[in-house]
Amino acid sequence: MSLTVARVEPSIAGVGDYIALMKPRVMSLVVFTALVGLLVAPGHVHPVIGMTALLCIAVGAGAAGALNMAYDADIDALMARTAGRPIPRGRITPGEAAGFGMTLAAFSVVALGLLVNWVAAAMLGFTILFYAVVYTMWLKRSTPQNIVIGGAAGALPPMIGWAAVTGGTAVEPVLLFLIIFFWTPPHFWALSLYRTQDYARAGVPMLPVVAGERETRRHILIYTLLLAPLGVTPWLFGYAGPTYGIAAALVGAIMIALALRVHAERSGHAASKQMFAFSILYLFLLFAMLLVDRTAGLLIGHFVP
Amino acid sequence: MTTVSDPVDDFTKRFMGDPDPAGEPPQEPGIRLTEQQLRARRARSIAIALALGAFVIVIFLVTIVRLGGNVLTRPM
Numbered sequence: 001m002s003l004t005v006a007r008v009e010p011s012i013a014g015v016g017d018y019i020a021l022m023k024p025r026v027m028s029l030v031v032f033t034a035l036v037g038l039l040v041a042p043g044h045v046h047p048v049i050g051m052t053a054l055l056c057i058a059v060g061a062g063a064a065g066a067l068n069m070a071y072d073a074d075i076d077a078l079m080a081r082t083a084g085r086p087i088p089r090g091r092i093t094p095g096e097a098a099g100f101g102m103t104l105a106a107f108s109v110v111a112l113g114l115l116v117n118w119v120a121a122a123m124l125g126f127t128i129l130f131y132a133v134v135y136t137m138w139l140k141r142s143t144p145q146n147i148v149i150g151g152a153a154g155a156l157p158p159m160i161g162w163a164a165v166t167g168g169t170a171v172e173p174v175l176l177f178l179i180i181f182f183w184t185p186p187h188f189w190a191l192s193l194y195r196t197q198d199y200a201r202a203g204v205p206m207l208p209v210v211a212g213e214r215e216t217r218r219h220i221l222i223y224t225l226l227l228a229p230l231g232v233t234p235w236l237f238g239y240a241g242p243t244y245g246i247a248a249a250l251v252g253a254i255m256i257a258l259a260l261r262v263h264a265e266r267s268g269h270a271a272s273k274q275m276f277a278f279s280i281l282y283l284f285l286l287f288a289m290l291l292v293d294r295t296a297g298l299l300i301g302h303f304v305p
Numbered sequence: 306m307t308t309v310s311d312p313v314d315d316f317t318k319r320f321m322g323d324p325d326p327a328g329e330p331p332q333e334p335g336i337r338l339t340e341q342q343l344r345a346r347r348a349r350s351i352a353i354a355l356a357l358g359a360f361v362i363v364i365f366l367v368t369i370v371r372l373g374g375n376v377l378t379r380p381m
Contacts, residue, residue, distance in 0.1 A: 010336060010338050010339075010342045010346070011342070011345060011346070011349075012341055012342055012345045013345060013349070014345050014348050014349070015348050015349060015351075015352040018349075018352070046370050048366050048367060048370045049367065049370060052363055052366075052367055055363065111360075111363075115363070115364075115367045
């Protein structure tokens with residue numbers, strides 16, 4: 001009988017590797033959209049409680065990122081965009097990343113529940129579970145609709161922020177959810193258009209790999225045509241002022257113009273790259289304008305009787 | 306100046322052999338970390354300590370905010 005003992009090398013992972021595991025750029029967008037949800041919600045929340053909620057949401061997002069990288073290490077190693085992540089580079093083992101992710105997930109959900117409220121905590125727990133299990137483990141490798149359905153995880157943070165203040169939900173946070181939900185597919189499809197080879201090599205059934213570039217460009221246009229009016233709905237429903245409405249219509253029109261260029265593009269990927277870059281700015285501007293609109297409204301209400 | 310010998314050390318040397326004949330520190334069994342691994346472990350340990358410290362501060366602040374002035378209200 002032979003006994004095989006796996007040799008475990010002591011870790012050389014630095015703090016930076018663990019930070020990279022938490023996808024800091026995704027986390028920053030999650031924190032920002034959650035902050036907007038928290039600040040536009042009716043009612044008052046003590047700044048310390050608000051900051052604690054944001055911290056828990058940030059850590060929860062980091063946990064989801066770590067769990068995603070733990071599971072996807074095999075395909076990350078095959079794609080240029082993700083080959084530099086800590087696990088493919090051999091800095092952290094998938095087991096370490098999974099342990100790190102699960103610890104952070106448990107801490108963030110329990111802390112949010114105990115320190116803020118359990119509705120927000122349940123939503124955060126659901127978001128992490130949805131991203132790590134439904135999107136990463138199930139949808140990503142099995143359907144070209146992966147990012148459409150999986151986008152729900154990225155769209156939930158403003159609802160969690162809202163729930164942190166109110167202990168529930170309403171139409172307005174659902175509108176914010178829908179905006180991010182419909183923003184996600186054109187954003188990622190624009191990226192996948194010029195990363196098709198990467199996804200094909202890794203066996204990820206992204207839309208351009210499965211249905212071709214032409215179909216993807218058509219899908220980008222359809223989703224952008226749905227997204228642009230959705231961006232204006234907070235004004236139409238009376239949650240934001242006309243300044244927000246006009247600005248949202250303007251950036252929405254730019255998104256549609258870019259989507260039309262992507263649709264018309266026959267060679268090269270200049271328009272797709274432009275669309276991908278602007279889509280990030282679009283979401284940031286939309287939420288920033290909502291924040292400015294609400295803050296300005298509060299200030300005017302405070303100083304003008 | 307006289308040196309006082311350690312009776313336990315003498316006993317060990319006489320009956321079990323001198324573990325350190327050349328005056329070098331004894332080699333302990335197990336994994337020896339490289340300089341890089343030691344540095345990485347130290348950085349991780351500091352980060353964990355800072356995170357735990359921050360966690361304690363958050364719990365403290367939230368407790369104070371939640372209790373507010375009631376912290377002084379207690380049955381006598």
